Amino acid sequence: MKTITKKKSNWLYENRLKLVLLLFLVVLPLLLIPAIYASQYIQSKPILFEDKKAEAIELSDLKIFTIEYEITQIKETSSELKNGYYTITYTINKEATVNTFQNIKVAFQLSTRWQEYNSANSVSAVTLGQEKSSSISFNLDMNKSVLPLIKPQGPYLYMMLTYEEMIFDTPTPKTVYVKLPMDFSNTVIIPA
Structure with missing residues (x-):
């Protein structure tokens, strides 16, 4: 042994x-x-509108409002990583509910995975049924590798919807984060 x-x-x-x-x-x-x-x-998990605890829901899970939107224009980022943006045209309507809503505001954010990048625009007031347009700057080189064989994924579009719901004549503030699917079928792309 x-x-x-x-x-x-x-x-x-x-x-x-x-x-x-x-x-x-x-x-x-x-x-x-x-x-x-x-x-x-x-x-690289997106921090939604600087709220680390925020979780986004899918657009189909939003029950109180309907959102019609379209990414109308994309300006590609220049080689100096400047002047890139996405333009979104949107309309928000209320579903049939008993309660009324006031002070409806939205903001949009573009985020990527594999590389931590978030770009949000400022909060703007919304009138139900009225079409509005909003731009979000986006200045990230999506072709640059983060790690060998890995490039950033995305961008992914998120919307923060804040409103006050009148419940028994008392305004109750609410915030909903929605992940919006990206569709570029009618988008005009402007080269850098």
Whole structure:
């Protein structure tokens, strides 16, 4: 029994350099590389309108309002990462409900995954049924790799909808974050 233990310890001692090289060249990269990619993806989760606890709902889950929108124009970002923007035309209507709403305001945000980038416009008041237009700056090079083989994904469009719902003649403030699907079928793209 002692000879087997001595043989193993002698083998480990004699091959210590090979074991260290194996650890640094094979085992460590196998653990470290996936950890780096996972960390980058987790860190790039969009923070919606600077509210770290905010969670967005899908447009189909919004029950009180209907939102009709279209991305009408995209100005591509210049090589200096300036002057890029998205223009959105939208109309908000109220679904048939008992309660009334007042002080309806919206803001839009573009965010990416794999690279932390958020760009939001200012909050603007909305009149129900009236078409409005809003622009959001977007100055990120989407072709530049974040990590080997990984480029930023997106952008993804979010809307913050704030309003006061009148419940028994008492205004109750509410905020809803909505993830809007992107459709570029009628979008005019302006080169940088």
